[in-house]
Amino acid sequence: MGPSNFTSFLFKLTSWLGIVWLSTTIVRFILLSDSNKRVYNHTPGPCRILQGIENGSAGIEYVPELRLAFISNGLGGSDGEIGRILTYEFPEPKAEQDRSVKIHEAIPLKIQKSDSFRQDKFSPLGLSSFTSKGRVSLYVVNTHPERKCVEAFTFVKEKSLLQHRKSICDHKFNSLTDIAVVGADRFFVTNLAYFNNGWMQMAELSMQMNMGSILLFNGKTVEYAEKYSPSPSGIFYDTPRERLIVSSMINEVIQLYSVKRDLSIDHKLDISLLSSPGGLYVEQKSGDIFASFHPVLNSLIFHWLGTNEERKASPSQVLRIRMQNDDVSWVVTEPYANDGATISASNAVAYVNDQLLIGSLFGKCLLCDVDYPTLA
Secondary structure, eight states, X not given: OOHHHHHHHHHHHHHHHHHHHHHHHHHHHHHHTTTTOOOOOBOSSOEEEOBTOOSOOOEEEEXXXXXXXXXXXXXXXXXXXXXXXXXXXXXXXGGGGGTTTSOXXXXXXXXXOOTXXXXXXXXXXXXXXXXXXXXXXXXXXXXXXXXXXXXXXXXXXXGTEEEEEEEEEOTTOSSEEEEEEEETTEEEEEESOSOOSHHHHHHHXXXXXXXXXXXXXXSSOEEEEEEEESOEEEEEEETTTTEEEEEETTTTEEEEEEEOTTSOEEEEEEEEOSXXXXXXXXXXXXXXXXXXXXXXXHHHHHHHHSOTTTOOOOOEEEEEEEEOTTSSOEEEEEEEEXXXXXXXXXXXXXXXXXXXXXXXXXXOEEEEEOSOTTTX
16 A cells, blocks of 8 residues: 555545544434423422522522521622522421411521622532531632632521631632532532633533543642543532532433542442433431432523523423432432423422422522422
């Protein structure tokens, strides 16, 4: 084979490989967009909108010692809205009969600023807490383009106040999404993707390049716990079982890791769910995993790109995953699903005293009674 023939062969081979790669990418993107999916509405019981929240409830953190849920509000500026943190106090279990008459309202917290914090550059998403000797520390992912940091606060319940303690920033924080606190000033965070530019990030996610990451802040420095992770979005630390749970929005799986004493992680299991998970919650007693989902991904993209007045509805879904005794098998049920008319783009969830609290990216927050907990 002469030099010219060999060059021609290489050109043809490269062209065919390029066509095959492009074709598979297009097919994967079509399947990823969920264009063939339909969502059928159902609820686990009576539901009502939580008052006081209009422009997003994208992150939820429940603190059992206080019966309080912290809710992040104002993601992405929400068309001029300043980022806020609100609280909702769950009723005591004995007060179940009063649920229907209680005014369900989220209360905004005042923020006592420090020199390193600016509320006009506060775009909260994921949040997590650490409680020690009655003191609650709240850690909030700040996704503002000019300030990609984790903001640390101390909660003063008597004054409905968050005192800003410090900002933890690092060049590795390029597309922060969620946070899981494992100790005082120690936490894991997720980077959804490698690129933080909108179009570059969309291209990366569309091609399922698995270039996201799980990061650990050990109290002093930020290091990679998992450098190449498939689009990690939500993250939750299951303290009793020393287990880290991570959701992969694009790969439609929930990953389970064991956490060692030195805070290194060891991958144990992938739970494939054929829907795009967002926020996570673990019921401490049973170990059941609750996850919010974006069941139709193409609707989520249009929802994300719109403005508050023009956002197209994006379906919502909550799944409950009951791990079995062997810890390698599971049972999945669907307590809630909606086509986006009631709550659009569900991104956070908490399950407390047979009540389901569901947060959305840019819209309202929904509270549902679970009438039959063993079936939901």
